[in-house]
Amino acid sequence: xxxxxxxxxxxxxxxxxxxAVPAVAGVAFLVLPLAGLLVRAPWATLPRRLAEPxxxxxxxxxxxxxxxxTLVCLVLGVxxxxxxxxxxxxxxxxxxxxxxxxxxLPPVVGGVALLLVLGRRGLVGxxxxxxxxxxxxxxxxxxxxxxxxxxxxxxxxxxxxxMRGADRRYEEAAATLGASRWTVFxxxxxxxxxxxxxAGAVLCWARALGEFGATxxxxxxxxxxxxxxxxxxxxxxxxxxxxxxxxxxxxxxVSVAILAAxxxxxxxxx
Amino acid sequence: xxxxxxxxxxxxxxxxxxxARLIVERAAFRLSVDxxxxxxxxxxxxxxxxxxxxxxxxxxxxxxxxxxxxxxxxDGEPLHTLPAExxxxxxxxxxxxxxxxxxxxxxxxxxPRCRGVPKAEARRRAAALLDRVGLAGHAxxxxxxxxxxxxxxxxxxxxxxxxPRLLLLDxxxxxxxxxxxxxxxxxxxxxxxxxxxxxxxxTHDALDAMVLADRLVVIxxxxxxxxxxxxxxxxxxxxxxxxxxxxxxxxxGTADGHLVTVGDVVFSVAERLxxxxxxxxxxxxxALYRSRxxxxxxxxxxxxxxxxEPHGDGIRVHLEGxxxxxxxxxxxxxxxxxxxxxxxxxxxxxxxxxxxxxx
Numbered sequence: 001x002x003x004x005x006x007x008x009x010x011x012x013x014x015x016x017x018x019x020a021v022p023a024v025a026g027v028a029f030l031v032l033p034l035a036g037l038l039v040r041a042p043w044a045t046l047p048r049r050l051a052e053p054x055x056x057x058x059x060x061x062x063x064x065x066x067x068x069x070t071l072v073c074l075v076l077g078v079x080x081x082x083x084x085x086x087x088x089x090x091x092x093x094x095x096x097x098x099x100x101x102x103x104x105l106p107p108v109v110g111g112v113a114l115l116l117v118l119g120r121r122g123l124v125g126x127x128x129x130x131x132x133x134x135x136x137x138x139x140x141x142x143x144x145x146x147x148x149x150x151x152x153x154x155x156x157x158x159x160x161x162x163m164r165g166a167d168r169r170y171e172e173a174a175a176t177l178g179a180s181r182w183t184v185f186x187x188x189x190x191x192x193x194x195x196x197x198x199a200g201a202v203l204c205w206a207r208a209l210g211e212f213g214a215t216x217x218x219x220x221x222x223x224x225x226x227x228x229x230x231x232x233x234x235x236x237x238x239x240x241x242x243x244x245x246x247x248x249x250x251x252x253x254v255s256v257a258i259l260a261a262x263x264x265x266x267x268x269x270x
Numbered sequence: 271x272x273x274x275x276x277x278x279x280x281x282x283x284x285x286x287x288x289x290a291r292l293i294v295e296r297a298a299f300r301l302s303v304d305x306x307x308x309x310x311x312x313x314x315x316x317x318x319x320x321x322x323x324x325x326x327x328x329x330x331x332x333x334x335x336x337x338x339x340x341x342x343x344x345d346g347e348p349l350h351t352l353p354a355e356x357x358x359x360x361x362x363x364x365x366x367x368x369x370x371x372x373x374x375x376x377x378x379x380x381x382p383r384c385r386g387v388p389k390a391e392a393r394r395r396a397a398a399l400l401d402r403v404g405l406a407g408h409a410x411x412x413x414x415x416x417x418x419x420x421x422x423x424x425x426x427x428x429x430x431x432x433x434p435r436l437l438l439l440d441x442x443x444x445x446x447x448x449x450x451x452x453x454x455x456x457x458x459x460x461x462x463x464x465x466x467x468x469x470x471x472x473t474h475d476a477l478d479a480m481v482l483a484d485r486l487v488v489i490x491x492x493x494x495x496x497x498x499x500x501x502x503x504x505x506x507x508x509x510x511x512x513x514x515x516x517x518x519x520x521x522x523g524t525a526d527g528h529l530v531t532v533g534d535v536v537f538s539v540a541e542r543l544x545x546x547x548x549x550x551x552x553x554x555x556x557a558l559y560r561s562r563x564x565x566x567x568x569x570x571x572x573x574x575x576x577x578x579e580p581h582g583d584g585i586r587v588h589l590e591g592x593x594x595x596x597x598x599x600x601x602x603x604x605x606x607x608x609x610x611x612x613x614x615x616x617x618x619x620x621x622x623x624x625x626x627x628x629x
Contacts (some may be wrong), residue, residue, distance in 0.1 A: 172333050173367040175354040177381035178432060187380070191371040 034252065041249055042242045049246045057224050058232040059250060065140065065228060066208040069147035070155075073204050077155040078197065082185060084156070085163035096160075104152040110149055111217025118145065118218075142219035143226050155204040161194020163189065206255055230243035286345050287311065288436055288468040292329045293340035294322070301492040307436075307468035307485075310346075314471045314483030314500075322492040323472040324364075327440050330470060332357050344468070355384070356504045357436075360429030364419045365440040368413035374400060375409040381432035399427040419450040426461060428485055435467040441472065443478050455481055456474050475517040480504065488512055506627050507550060516588070518550045519595050522629055528567070530626055533592050537619070538568045538605055539626040546629035553586060555623035556597035559616040560607055569619045576609055578604065589617060 018047040042049070049055065074178045083089075084096055102110055128134045136142040166189065174188045190197070199254040219226040221235065229251045236244040287308040288501035294301040301322040307313040315323045326333035330342060332354030342349040349357055362383075368377050374601055383389065399411055403423040422442065429437060442458060443451050459482055462469055473479050479486055480500040487497040488509070496508040507513040513520030523532035525543035530536070537549050563570070573589035580586075585604050589599045595617055599609075609615070 088400070167367075169363065169367050170369060171362055172331075172354070173361065174369075174380070175333070176331050176357075176359060176361040177428070178355050178384035178594075179380070180355055183384055188369060191369075 005032070013124075035091055035247065037248055037252065041245050045242070046246060046249075049243060050250070053252070054223060054232070055243075055247060058227055058229050058247070059254075061140070061143070061224070061227065062209055062251075063254070065143045065147055066205050066211075068128035069144045069151060069208040070205040072144065072148045073152040073155045073208075074201060077200075077204075078154050078159055081156050081163060082189070085160045086189075098145040099156055100153055102150055103157070107150050107211065107213030107215075108217050111146060111214035113186040114146060114149060114214065114218040118142075137218055138222065140219075141226060143215055146214040146218040147211045148262070150214050151204040151207040152210050152257060154207050155200040157196055158203060159193070159199030162193040163199070165196070166192050202259060206259065209255060233249055279293070286328075286534075288344055288470065289305055290330065290341070290342040290349075291340055292326050292342070293337040294325050294329050294334055295337040296325075296616070299492060301329070303487070303492070304496055305330075305470065305487060305491055307470055309435075309468055310466050311485065312462050312469040312471060312483045313485050314473055314485055315487050315489060316473060316476065316515070317489040318474060321489045323489060324567055325492075326489070327470065327472045329361055330436070331361050331438055341356035349436075356434075358434055359436045359438060360432050360434035360438075361546045362425045362439045363423075365445050366413075366425035368416075368424055368428070370413050370420055373412060373572045374405065374409050374416065377413070377424055378428045378431045380558070381428060382479050385432060396427070396431055399423070399431055403427050403457075404585060418446050419454050419593070422446065422454055423457070426458070430465070433591075437467055437469045439469070439471045441473055441475075443475070446471070458482060465583075476504075505550075505625065508548070508629075509557050513550065514627050518552055519556070521549045521593055524550060525626065525628075535571045535591075535593060536600055537624055537626070538566070538569050538621045539624050541626045542623065543626055543628060547626050548629050549624055551595040551619055551624045553581075553598040555619050556595060557618045557620075558587065558603070558607060558609070559618065560601060562616050563618060569621055569624070570603075571617055573615060573617050575609060575613045575615060577611060578609065 001242070031171050052222075080099070084092065115122065115137060117123050118128070119127070120129055120135055120137065125136065128136070136145055170188050170192060171184050174184045179187065209228075210230055211228070212234065215226070215228060216231055216234075221227050223232075227235070229247060233244050233247045236247055274292040288306060290303075290305045292301060292303045292305060294515065299322070303322070303326055304314075305313065305315075305326070312479050315326055317323050325334055327341070329336055330349075332349075332352065336350050340350065344358065366504040368374075370381065372380065374392060375396050376527070378399055379389075382392035382395055387395065397406070397409060400406055403410070404427060404593075405420060405423055405427070406417060408420060408424075411420075413424070416424065416519055426442075429439075444561050446454055452484045455478060462482060471482055473482075483500060486500050486503045488495050488503065488511070490509065490511055496503060496512055503512060504516040504518075505522050507516055507518055510520060519534070520538075521530075521532040523530045523537070523546075525531075525539075525545060525547035527544070528538055528540070528542055530539055530543070530547050533548065539549060552581065562572075571593070573591050573595065577596075578585050578587050581598060582599050584599070584600050587604075587609065589597060589601055597617060
């Protein structure tokens, strides 16, 4: 194997055409629509449109619900990931398979399922209504529920992966020092996998921000209450295409900005 | 050895210290080792890679489950029924496993905190221990900022911070470079001398074991093959592994009076023995000749040179027998005799430099 000074790895031939051509086509396919969005944007009227109360309202609602949904996912999902990665119990593989179902389920189907369970006449919703007077469908809380339902698998899978990748010997060292399993989790496992948890949370947040199908099915489309950005985009496209482009740009800018910021600061990607 | 008990037999009848029957079953491997260590005694588990040393240590720590018939008693109380976090032990791991997200001080305070010591008190205790291992100035440092030797000392302080009654060390010096190793070895010896609980040390390095331990337990393939004080083990190795480790040639033969027959070679020895016996001698006791020397036919056989390598100030010559033997000669002798690979030579051992003992 020949290597030159200052150059790691073997000397390789050119990239084969059979891989290069589809790869370049793939890049074009992914980047061109975004470029189109930028080209067709009504830049002249942009500031005015951005200041419209409806846009701001939808943006605020989107950010708040996606963030709350991510917190819910963290509170429920991290312990669930621990259970999958660290505990031994029968049916664990089945449980993991069940958890990944929302990942492949069409979100609309998820919304229907949520309605059947949490709806006013649903299995759990009925009881929630009669016992606490709480009704989730068509409320802001319902938006959070729909988003969390769709986004949580992303968090669980990524945190579980981080836990499996973490060096378990640190946990053993903690145990020999007298740490209970809870203390080990809190003071060793969690700090060690913080980058993984943050990456999972970002993924989860991005998924929640873009959620459409389950939200519109379960929570409806009420401006100021359940109309998040994706719903507003869809609605605007039918009546006022320029507004849809502006809303889309905002959504794009917010996602890219936050992903970039988090990635540089915590996730440490290449 | 500072008045520490030297053998397990010195221990009082009350059964203080460690008394363990370590049985661990794995696919294609079974560890079955009886181990005892008196309070204040340092026992080294010595053996080649894959002998089961680390498995034995993990079983003592509660990180590997004991199999049927296994038990661990410490100061007369069963240990094997307790999970790792409830055992009164301190462990120094091979690559230390200091928590990377905590400072040196918080690493050391971690154990006391887990065992219910209030935060301020735990940190005071940790600071005192860091001071004792000479790292008072590095309390705030993260593990990645510490050198190998410093990390080793923090790991020792962390293990001692829980005031264990049993201290376990897994290859405590293996990760250090030669120079640091020398320094840390003598330092570790001092700290172990000051520890009043039982200590079990795992190593594959004979020198570490000889310097640090009061008693050696040699294990091979999951079973004890020899144990005793270091000097005794070094003088009378019972297996090829131990002999190689302490740098001796070792043969098993049949003794009759002052003669021990090993294959076609007859060794005349100082000791009077009969039946199965070992003959051991240092490579320095072997002289090489190009032609058959005159005189007694004993302690003499023909070999072929398999290889030569530098060894200290001289050259170690590996010779193929039977029996195979290692000889240490001077570089001048290599030139004079024109020794090279594949050459046939005669090996002679002085009777006064052999050591024979019953097998």
